[in-house]
Amino acid sequence: xAEIKFEKAMDRLEHIVEELEKGELDIDKSLEIFEEGIKMxxxxxxxxxxxxxxxxxxxxxxxxxxxxxxFPTDADEDVDDDD
Amino acid sequence: MTQAQSQTAxxxxxxxxxxxxxxEITRDVRAILEAAxxxxxxxxxxxxxxxAASGHAYFVLKDDKAQIKCVLFRGxxxxxxxxxxxxxxxLLLGRVTVYEARGxxxxxxEAMEPKGLGALQKAFEQLKEKLAxxxxxxxxxxKPLPEVPWKIGIVTSPTGAAIRDMIHxxxxxxxxxxxxLYPAKVQGEGSAEEIAQGIRELNKxxxxxxxxxxxxxxxxxxxxxxxxxxxxxxxxxxxxxxxxAVGHEIDFTVADFVSDLRAPTPSAAAELxxxxxxxxxxxxxxxxxxxxxxxxxxxxxYRERVRYLVDRRFFREPRQILEAPTQxxxxxxxxxxxxxxxxxxxxxxxxxxxxYRLFQASPSRQLKTLSERRIDLVARLQRRMESQINLKKEKxxxxxxxxxxxxxxxxxxxxxxxxxxxxxxxxxxxxxxxKKGDTVRIRLAKGQLxxxxxxxxx
Numbered sequence: 001x002a003e004i005k006f007e008k009a010m011d012r013l014e015h016i017v018e019e020l021e022k023g024e025l026d027i028d029k030s031l032e033i034f035e036e037g038i039k040m041x042x043x044x045x046x047x048x049x050x051x052x053x054x055x056x057x058x059x060x061x062x063x064x065x066x067x068x069x070x071f072p073t074d075a076d077e078d079v080d081d082d083d
Numbered sequence: 084m085t086q087a088q089s090q091t092a093x094x095x096x097x098x099x100x101x102x103x104x105x106x107e108i109t110r111d112v113r114a115i116l117e118a119a120x121x122x123x124x125x126x127x128x129x130x131x132x133x134x135a136a137s138g139h140a141y142f143v144l145k146d147d148k149a150q151i152k153c154v155l156f157r158g159x160x161x162x163x164x165x166x167x168x169x170x171x172x173x174l175l176l177g178r179v180t181v182y183e184a185r186g187x188x189x190x191x192x193e194a195m196e197p198k199g200l201g202a203l204q205k206a207f208e209q210l211k212e213k214l215a216x217x218x219x220x221x222x223x224x225x226k227p228l229p230e231v232p233w234k235i236g237i238v239t240s241p242t243g244a245a246i247r248d249m250i251h252x253x254x255x256x257x258x259x260x261x262x263x264l265y266p267a268k269v270q271g272e273g274s275a276e277e278i279a280q281g282i283r284e285l286n287k288x289x290x291x292x293x294x295x296x297x298x299x300x301x302x303x304x305x306x307x308x309x310x311x312x313x314x315x316x317x318x319x320x321x322x323x324x325x326x327x328a329v330g331h332e333i334d335f336t337v338a339d340f341v342s343d344l345r346a347p348t349p350s351a352a353a354e355l356x357x358x359x360x361x362x363x364x365x366x367x368x369x370x371x372x373x374x375x376x377x378x379x380x381x382x383x384x385y386r387e388r389v390r391y392l393v394d395r396r397f398f399r400e401p402r403q404i405l406e407a408p409t410q411x412x413x414x415x416x417x418x419x420x421x422x423x424x425x426x427x428x429x430x431x432x433x434x435x436x437x438x439y440r441l442f443q444a445s446p447s448r449q450l451k452t453l454s455e456r457r458i459d460l461v462a463r464l465q466r467r468m469e470s471q472i473n474l475k476k477e478k479x480x481x482x483x484x485x486x487x488x489x490x491x492x493x494x495x496x497x498x499x500x501x502x503x504x505x506x507x508x509x510x511x512x513x514x515x516x517x518k519k520g521d522t523v524r525i526r527l528a529k530g531q532l533x534x535x536x537x538x539x540x541x
Contacts, residue, residue: 007231013370020377027385034378041371048364051233051259055250057241058265058284066284071241071264073250 006047009040016040106183113181116188120179125151125190126198129171142167144175144190152189153177163195164206164307172198203303207310210337214312219319220340226324228344228356231363232292234261235356236323238281241266245299245328245349252353257360263291268308269298275311282317282325294321295352296338297328309336318342328352495528502526505533514539 004012016037019025025033056068103111127144134140138157143150153175155163167173174197177190197205214220235253239245241264253260265281268274278296285291296318298306308314309329318325318341327342328349339345346352495501502511505522517523517536525532 006233007229010231010367010370013367013374017370017373017377020374020381023381027381030378030381034374037371037374041367041374044367047233048259048360048367051261053254053259054261056261056263058263068263071262073247 004040004043006044009043009047013037013040013044105186109181109183109186112188113183116179116181122176122178122193123190124174124176126174127151127172129167129173130169132167132169140167142169144173152182152187153192154182154189155192155195159192159194163192164203165197166206166209167195167197174198203307203310207337210310210312210315211340214315214319214337214341219315224319226343228324228326229292231358232260232356234263234290234292236263236265236285236288236291236294238265238267238278238285238294238296239298239349240269243269243299245297248299248348248350249295249328249353252350253357256354256357257363259360260357263288270301270305270308274308275313278308279311279313279317282314282321286321286323291323293356294323294325295328295346295349295356296325296342297346297349297352298330299349300331300334303334306330306334306336309338311337314338315341326352326356495526498528500525500527514541 016033019033020030020037055071055073057071058066059069061067125144127146127150130143130145130150132140132142138160140155140160142153142155144153145151155167173195175190175192175195177192179188179190181188218224237246237249239249246264250262253262263285265285267277267281269278282294282296285294296309296314298309306329309327315337318327318338324343326344326346327336327338328346328351329336329338330348332347335345344355346355502523502525503509504511504517505524507516509516511517511523517539519536519538521536523534523536525534
């Protein structure tokens with residue numbers, strides 16, 4: 001299964017909350033979307049937890065292809081200084 | 084003076100005069116003109132402007148008294164930041180020369196800018212108008228920014244203040260946001276092409292959610308790349324939403340108009356594009372809690388309903404089913420008891436009758452003696468039974484007494500008598516029951532009489 005986009009998952013979660021709030025669904029359907037909502041919530045937190053900042057810049061390699069390489073920033077130096 | 088004068092004056096040349104060919108004289112005129120006006124600033128109004136397929140442009144520069152042909156070659160055309168139009172007042176720098184093939188003298192334009200309005204300003208207005216006509220600034224074209232981007236593509240100089248400011252802001256708002264920088268020259272020769280290329284390159288990737296294209300503040304010339312058509316086109320073609328972030332708040336570029344969102348500065352662009360991580364986390368937490376609460380409420384509702392149903396359908400009704408026979412049983416017991424009571428009453432009734440007959444059959448004295456004997460007997464046998472037996476006796480006595488009170492014999496005491504037919508032995512209550520000559524027995528309070536019916540009287 002393709003990875004669910006964070007935003008899509010959030011939207012879905014929001015939609016599920018709305019559906020549950022309307023209270024028009026039967027218990028089976030409610031439980032079904034609730035389960036889906038929990039899944040979406042997990043996907044989102046997982047994504048949030050796993051996300052790590054990468055600051056890169058594109059540079060041409062010897063073959064002339066663009067490759068991403070780390071872009072050093074002041075903040076990196078600050079961190080070093082702080083340490 | 085001169086050769087020409089002497090030639091004309093004399094009509095017939097004294098000596099062989101110099102005869103120019105057209106080419107020669109034209110070349111000489113050209114050489115003289117070019118030497119005299121190596122470069123010159125000329126001011127005038129453009130008319131008859133025409134752009135040839137070759138890329139060269141031709142026009143006439145005029146004022147109210149004269150006019151001069153001008154050529155704007157393709158190479159120089161590129162350096163002119165606006166599209167000249169008839170009626171434009173311009174200041175141009177050019178070389179005066181002769182177009183030998185026609186013998187026209189003309190000005191080769193090296194540089195040109197509109198008078199009054201700055202050249203760049205005019206160019207800006209013109210490109211803006213052109214792209215607006217194409218609909219590139221239409222609101223309907225604007226793509227919404229992603230609410231939660233994960234990776235931002237930035238096209239700017241890797242060494243400028245803009246990238247540092249943006250990284251700073253992005254770090255502060257969301258320390259998990261990734262950035263991919265396309266380093267591009269942002270001013271000077273070739274900068275517009277590099278910026279456009281950056282936008283296209285980042286569009287080839289799948290991991291970029293939003294683009295920021297921009298640079299820090301500078302003069303209008305410094306920012307010029309962002310007013311170039313090639314940049315505007317690249318932004319317009321971008322599949323990824325583009326935020327323009329050029330210069331300061333007061334600087335507007337064509338890139339700003341064509342982008343999906345204009346940020347007043349690069350830092351502001353970072354603010355606009357990057358939501359706070361804490362906000363996202365809060366949103367997620369809120370939604371998740373909301374959902375769980377809803378579901379719990381739902382389940383509690385259902386639990387309540389199930390409880391209710393279980394109460395009614397699965398437990399209460401069978402209980403009712405059980406209750407019905409119980410009720411029937413109760414009813415039957417009731418009826419049985421009532422029947423029993425009835426039976427007792429009936430029995431009591433017969434007891435009364437028996438009592439009555441007993442009373443009739445045996446004199447009270449005998450009864451008394453019997454009772455006394457029984458009392459004695461019972462008293463001797465078991466003292467504990469005495470009261471009970473007494474009670475029974477009293478009851479029986481009571482009954483007998485009350486029966487005695489109703490006894491017709493008591494009526495006899497008051498002078499009434501009972502007549503019974505000797506023939507039938509039944510009490511005579513009507514004269515129809517007897518005939519003349521029948522014998523009857525008349526019972527009095529004390530003793531009885533036998534008598535003969537003399538007559539039946541109506």
